[in-house]
Amino acid sequence: MIGLPFIYAIAGATFAAYALINLFDRTNRKRVGSAAFWGLIALSFIAGNRLGDFGNGLLVIALATIAGLGGIGRSGGATTTPEERRSEAVRRGNRLFLPALIIPGAALIGTLAFRHFPTLVDPKQVTLASLTLGVLIALVAMFLWLRPTPLAPYREGRRLMDSIGWAALLPQMLASLGAVFALAGVGKVVGGIAAQAIPSGSLIGAALAYGLGMVLFTMIMGNAFAAFPVMIAAIGVPLLIQGHHGDPAIVAAVGMLTGFCGTMMTPMAANFNLVPAALLDLRDRYGVIRAQAPTALLLLMVNIGLLYYLGFR
Numbered sequence: 001m002i003g004l005p006f007i008y009a010i011a012g013a014t015f016a017a018y019a020l021i022n023l024f025d026r027t028n029r030k031r032v033g034s035a036a037f038w039g040l041i042a043l044s045f046i047a048g049n050r051l052g053d054f055g056n057g058l059l060v061i062a063l064a065t066i067a068g069l070g071g072i073g074r075s076g077g078a079t080t081t082p083e084e085r086r087s088e089a090v091r092r093g094n095r096l097f098l099p100a101l102i103i104p105g106a107a108l109i110g111t112l113a114f115r116h117f118p119t120l121v122d123p124k125q126v127t128l129a130s131l132t133l134g135v136l137i138a139l140v141a142m143f144l145w146l147r148p149t150p151l152a153p154y155r156e157g158r159r160l161m162d163s164i165g166w167a168a169l170l171p172q173m174l175a176s177l178g179a180v181f182a183l184a185g186v187g188k189v190v191g192g193i194a195a196q197a198i199p200s201g202s203l204i205g206a207a208l209a210y211g212l213g214m215v216l217f218t219m220i221m222g223n224a225f226a227a228f229p230v231m232i233a234a235i236g237v238p239l240l241i242q243g244h245h246g247d248p249a250i251v252a253a254v255g256m257l258t259g260f261c262g263t264m265m266t267p268m269a270a271n272f273n274l275v276p277a278a279l280l281d282l283r284d285r286y287g288v289i290r291a292q293a294p295t296a297l298l299l300l301m302v303n304i305g306l307l308y309y310l311g312f313r
Contacts, residue, residue: 002129003122010132012045018158021151025075033071034162037063041169067166074162099138099145106134163278167271174223181226187233194235204308206239211304214255215262222268224259231255240311250311258303264296265289 019039022031040063048056066072089096110130114121121129139153161168181187190213198205213235217227236255240246263269266289273288284290 001119001122002133003125004128007125007128007132008045008048010136012042014154014157015039015042015045017154018042018161021155021158022075022162028073028075028162030071030073033066033069034073037066037072037166038158038161040066063166063169072162072165075159099142102138102141103131103134106137107131110134164271164275167275170269170271171223171225174221174226177221177226179229182229182233187230189234190230191234191238194239198239203244203312206235206244207304207308207311210235210240210251210255211258211300211307214259215265215300218259218262219266219268222263222266222270224256224263227259227262228252228256231259244312246311247313251307254303254307254311258300258307261296261300261303264292 015038019035019037019042022028022038023035025031028034040059044051044056044059048059051059107127107130110121110133111127114126114130115123142148142153194209194213198209210231213231214224214227217230218224221227232252232255236251240251241248263272267274267286273292274285277285277288282288
C-alpha cells in the first residue's frame with residue numbers, strides 16, 4: 001500500500017542526494033555544513049519515526065545551529081548560462097511547462113481515482129500519494145523528452161534549495177508551531193477574548209473575527225497552517241460551527257483560504273515573499289509583498305463574503 005512511508009522515502013532520498021552532491025562539491029565553501037543540513041533533513045524523513053521525540057528534538061536543534069551559524073552555502077559550480085536557457089526557451093516554447101503541469105494533473109486525477117482503490121493507496125494519504133506519483137511521472141517524462149544527464153535534476157534541485165536555504169523548512173516548522181499553540185490552549189484564550197468583543201448572536205461579527213483573526217495570526221506566525229489550529233479552536237468551532245450551525249467543511253476551507261491572504265502580506269512567510277525577491281535580485285526586498293497586498297485585501301473581503309453566504313444555509 002502506498003502511504004506515508006513511501007512518500008517520506010522519496011523525500012528523504014531526494015534530500016540525501018542534495019547532501020551528497022554538496023559534500024563532494026569543492027566549489028561550495030560551506031559544503032560540509034550544507035551537506036550536514038540536508039543530510040539531517042533526509043534522516044528525519046527516512047528514520048524520524050525511529051529516532052523518538054528526544055532524538056528528533058536533537059535533530060531540530062542541530063538544524064537550527066547549522067542555519068544560525070551560517071553553515072549553509074551556495075555552490076559556485078557551473079550551470080547553464082542565461083543565453084543557453086534563453087535559447088532553449090525560444091526553441092521549445094510553452095511546451096516546457098508540460099512536465100510541471102503533469103504534477104497537479106496527476107494529483108487531481110489520483111485524488112479522485114485512488115479513493116476507489118483503498119487497498120492500493122492509503123485512503124488518508126490519497127492526495128499526498130498522488131502528488132508524489134505526479135512528481136515521479138513528470139520526472140520520467142522530462143528524462144524521455146529533454147534527455148538530461150542522470151544527476152541534472154538533483155543538481156538543479158540542490159542549487160535551488162541552497163538558494164532558499166533554511167527557509168525551505170518554514171512551512172513544516174510553522175505548522176508544528178500551530179499544533180503546539182493549540183495544545184497549549186492559546187485557542188481558548190483567544191476565543192475568550194473574541195467572545196467578549198463580538199456582539200452576542202452576531203453571525204457577521206463572528207465571521208469577521210474569524211477571517212481577520214486568520215489573517216492576523218498568519219501574518220504573525222508566517223503560515224496559515226500555523227494559524228488555523230488556533231483560530232478554528234477559538235472561533236471556528238465554538239462560534240461558527242456550534243453557535244451558528246455552520247458547515248464545518250466550508251468554515252474550515254474558507255478559513256484556510258483567508259489565512260493565505262495573510263501569507264501574501266507578511267515578511268514572516270520568508271519562503272514565499274523574501275526568497276523570491278532574493279532569487280530575482282529585486283531592489284526592493286519587500287517588493288513581492290507590495291505587489292501582492294492589494295490582491296490579498298480584495299481576496300480577504302471576498303472570502304469573508306463567501307463564508308457568510310455559503311457556510312450557514
